[in-house]
Amino acid sequence: MPSVAFLGAGSFGTALAIHLANSGCEVKLWDRKAQLIDEINNTRKNTKYSRDSIIPTNITGYKELQEALKDCEFVVLAVPSHAIRDLCRSIKGFIDEKAIIINIAKGIEVDTKLRLSQVINEELQNPVVVLTGPSHAEEVLLKMPTSIVASSLSNDHAEKVQDLFMSNYFRVYTNEDLVGVEIGGAVKNIIAFAAGICDGIGYGDNSKAALITRGMKEITRIGEVLGGKADTFSGLTGMGDLIVTCTSPHSRNRKAGILIGQGKSLEEATAEVGMIVEGVKACRAFYELKEELQVDMPITDVLYGILFKGLNPTDAVEKLMSRDKKNEMY
Known part of the structure; x- marks a missing residue:
């Protein structure tokens, strides 16, 4: 199974990290809040963002971006839309050039009016896939049937993300209209x-x-x-x-x-x-x-x-x- 880094341990990022961990992936979870990472590693809980859910043992919290990104095939950007550009700048040099960037934030950059995939493309050379749709974290954690969309300039990359996240309760469609x-x-x-x-x-x-x-x-x-x-x-x-x-x-x-x-x-x-x-x-x-x-x-x-x-x-x-x-x- 692939190794996946989640950058941001908020509600939806944590829910998707647990989903992939339950599918057998090795998941690395980074957040700028050191106390949150300590809680995840020491108690297997993320009480602010995932309530009573247990963090699987194949999720490891990291305080350093370089460590979290090492040898990862997929990197999920799980931060708010306004933080995307700065985060991309922070991971330059640490991320494998073939790693697929998966963005789950929704919005556009206020100053430039660029879509978030465009912001990412300005800062990194990696392939980018947007993963989005009607999917509240609370219901993903409960394994309620959910359907979302993976979209990219490359349908091959979108299909790889589709394969990564698909399960019997989490259905992923592709759409070429990024x-x-x-x-x-x-x-x-x-x-x-x-x-x-x-x-x-x-x-x-x-x-x-x-x-x-x-x-x-x-x-x-x-x-x-x-x-x-x-x-x-x-x-x-x-x-x-x-x-x-x-x-x-x-x-x-x-x-x-x-x-x-x-x-x-x-x-x-x-x-x-x-x-x-x-x-x-x-x-x-x-x-x-x-x-x-x-x-x-x-x-x-x-x-x-x-x-x-x-x-x-x-x-x-x-x-x-x-x-x-x-x-x-x-």
Whole structure:
């Protein structure tokens, strides 16, 4: 079985590390928090991110990147989107040039507006595969049936990652549309945040259905302008990911949105969630990008107003509902 390094011991990284370890892989798990690595090695627990799950003995925690990367065939980047570039710079010279980089973060780089695979390609020469889709860590740990997507510029590399992660409860599809796969996974966080606000205000199923459906239109609209294929957005990394993040109690973006809908500030909401809420940075990045490209994204507009301009959530809903009439298909 192959040797796999996970860089980042957060919730999803730890869940996937346990999944591969249970499949027989040798897993090396690095994190910048030394106390967390000590806990993993000494108690076989990661209490903050994987609750009561037992860390298998074929997972070893490392405090030094060079040690974690030695002789690894696959390297999983399991850090937030804003940390991807710095992490790639840190591992230069330590990583085998043939090792496949697997990115599981969702988003785009705020300053450059580059997709994360593009960020990685600017810093490293290794093949890159994006692994994404509707997959909460909590349910992966419980071995609930889950389906996700592996995408790459090389279908051969995507298939190697597919083979690595496939199991009888974890199904991996491939998709050659790397642009669409990445954009779908990034923009859905914006819509999920907005869905949480609707829940926090106290709106019901009608509102949620409308938001998800029109949110899908925004994802497809910006995704096609950036070069993605329409069919991708009706798949796992578009509609699938959108459904799970807009409706699940596990969703950080939805939870943060609920708190804001209940009257808390952005700072209070993110502090209470206690983990990275990717929708905040995604909203800023895609608001700026859609302004530059002149793409109509009204949900993104009002969420940006709520998060960064002091717009009242109920006023934001009124703003959405009172826009000029239009045909649903445009």
